[in-house]
Amino acid sequence: MNTVFWLAYLVVTIWSIINIVFNGSRATKMISWSLSVIIFPFLGPLLYYLFGINRRKFKLFKLKQTEKRRLYSETYKELEGGEQSVHEFDDYKHDKLATLIRKNSYFAPYEGNNITLLNSGEETFQAIFKAIEEAKDFIHLQYYILEEGTLLDRFHELFQKKIKEGVEIRMLFDSFGSNSMRGKRVKRFKEIGVKAFSTMPIRFGNLLFTLNYRNHRKIIIIDGKIGFTGGFNVSDKYIKPVSELGVWQDLHLKIDGPAVNSLQRIFVKDYHFAGKEELLLQDKYFPKVEPKGDTVTQIISSGPDSKYPSIMQQYLAMINIATKRICIANPYFIPGEPVLEAIRIAALSGVEVNLLTPKISDSLLAQYSMFSTFEALLEVGAKIYLRPDFSHSKVIIIDGEIASVGSGNFDYRSFEHNFETNAILYNKELASEIEGLFTKHCTEEAEVDLEKFKKRSPFSKFLEGLAKFFSPLL
Numbered sequence: 001m002n003t004v005f006w007l008a009y010l011v012v013t014i015w016s017i018i019n020i021v022f023n024g025s026r027a028t029k030m031i032s033w034s035l036s037v038i039i040f041p042f043l044g045p046l047l048y049y050l051f052g053i054n055r056r057k058f059k060l061f062k063l064k065q066t067e068k069r070r071l072y073s074e075t076y077k078e079l080e081g082g083e084q085s086v087h088e089f090d091d092y093k094h095d096k097l098a099t100l101i102r103k104n105s106y107f108a109p110y111e112g113n114n115i116t117l118l119n120s121g122e123e124t125f126q127a128i129f130k131a132i133e134e135a136k137d138f139i140h141l142q143y144y145i146l147e148e149g150t151l152l153d154r155f156h157e158l159f160q161k162k163i164k165e166g167v168e169i170r171m172l173f174d175s176f177g178s179n180s181m182r183g184k185r186v187k188r189f190k191e192i193g194v195k196a197f198s199t200m201p202i203r204f205g206n207l208l209f210t211l212n213y214r215n216h217r218k219i220i221i222i223d224g225k226i227g228f229t230g231g232f233n234v235s236d237k238y239i240k241p242v243s244e245l246g247v248w249q250d251l252h253l254k255i256d257g258p259a260v261n262s263l264q265r266i267f268v269k270d271y272h273f274a275g276k277e278e279l280l281l282q283d284k285y286f287p288k289v290e291p292k293g294d295t296v297t298q299i300i301s302s303g304p305d306s307k308y309p310s311i312m313q314q315y316l317a318m319i320n321i322a323t324k325r326i327c328i329a330n331p332y333f334i335p336g337e338p339v340l341e342a343i344r345i346a347a348l349s350g351v352e353v354n355l356l357t358p359k360i361s362d363s364l365l366a367q368y369s370m371f372s373t374f375e376a377l378l379e380v381g382a383k384i385y386l387r388p389d390f391s392h393s394k395v396i397i398i399d400g401e402i403a404s405v406g407s408g409n410f411d412y413r414s415f416e417h418n419f420e421t422n423a424i425l426y427n428k429e430l431a432s433e434i435e436g437l438f439t440k441h442c443t444e445e446a447e448v449d450l451e452k453f454k455k456r457s458p459f460s461k462f463l464e465g466l467a468k469f470f471s472p473l474l
Helices: 002-023 027-039 043-052 059-075 092-105 121-133 150-164 184-190 204-210 260-275 310-321 336-348 364-378 412-417 428-439 450-454 458-473
Strands: 109-118 138-143 168-174 195-199 218-222 226-230 252-256 295-302 325-329 352-358 383-387 395-398 402-406 418-426
Touching (some): 092 109, 092 295, 092 418, 109 121, 109 428, 121 150, 121 218, 121 226, 121 252, 138 150, 150 168, 150 184, 168 260, 226 260, 226 402, 252 418, 260 418, 295 310, 310 395, 325 428, 336 352, 352 364, 352 428, 364 383, 364 450, 364 458, 395 428, 412 418
Parallel strands (some): 138 168, 168 195, 325 352, 352 383
Antiparallel strands (some): 109 252, 109 295, 138 218, 218 226, 226 252, 295 418, 395 402
């Protein structure tokens, strides 16, 4: 029996390592997976088979999913309803960032947007429900998490009312994040006339091609004129303390203006591939939107279908063009060596670097992975603050001029595996307002002291090292 076990272990392990060597794209990730399959008999190879294999290299996945989605993006780079509002920057810093995003994500910066910051669950969903109540033609909604509870019940109630008024409603949700949205829970929305679909549904036949790729976006479009995006999911944890972390905090945006055109393009593409329905590339769904404010706004999307790791490139570009100050708020700050090195270079170059993360995470692995990067940042002069509540915000502000708010985390999953959406605001007043929300948590009591941090227990350092080992696999 022992001989059979060791023979099976040897065959499976060698097979896994050969696949890692042939299909690996990054040395650190290859080393982590190799050690995992050696240290954890059978479990390591199983996890690699489910989460480690780069299926985008496989012809089946490439032809059926990645290339079709990429072709879609390239074909419909600009659609009616927003072209008249494309903004041309006349300064190097803004133009460099905007040009990068236009080339790697196919979205232009649109002027004439009115942006409303939404800084709590109550405020966010109150604004969303009000916009839904005022919808005339259609409502398009897409979330990573749709969770049973008070908020989802309210959506159902409003949708029932709006459908009776003749409003079209389409809804997308992620199979993994919204794991309870199946059977009767989805059926109750479909029964009232909502066209509801799961993005890349987890089924036995396509499990290996979908489990590791998740649609992490949070988007709502009302009549093609008003949009919402940011970090909030549809979960009661944002409005009441349903866990030991208390009420989750986050940041969301209401966009009123031409940039909604970009959010609509993202939704239409995802809906087409999830719902297998006709393309919604009609004037009705892309109305001409008149300028409503003074904020230049640019949407960026990224995912396994992207030609480039657009979200990572966005964060790198913002860090590199900063000359005075960088403020990063993120609950999963596990940036990987390229982004971490860019931040260290910025700090050593005299740029003020501030990082704000929760003191306690909803994931111990993520928490220890984050802590494993702190010493390297503190040693170059970066300031790190740990807020006592759990903030789910994904924000970066540079020089008090440009701010990014969205769904993209500072980790490998957001950079490589998730479908993400961020909104970039080229507006000093808004950037300063968001920075004000950031700095109110950057108190002396919340700041991490380098010398004290170095004195943490050997066991904590061991857990951080262990988490750091697995961080490329997150």
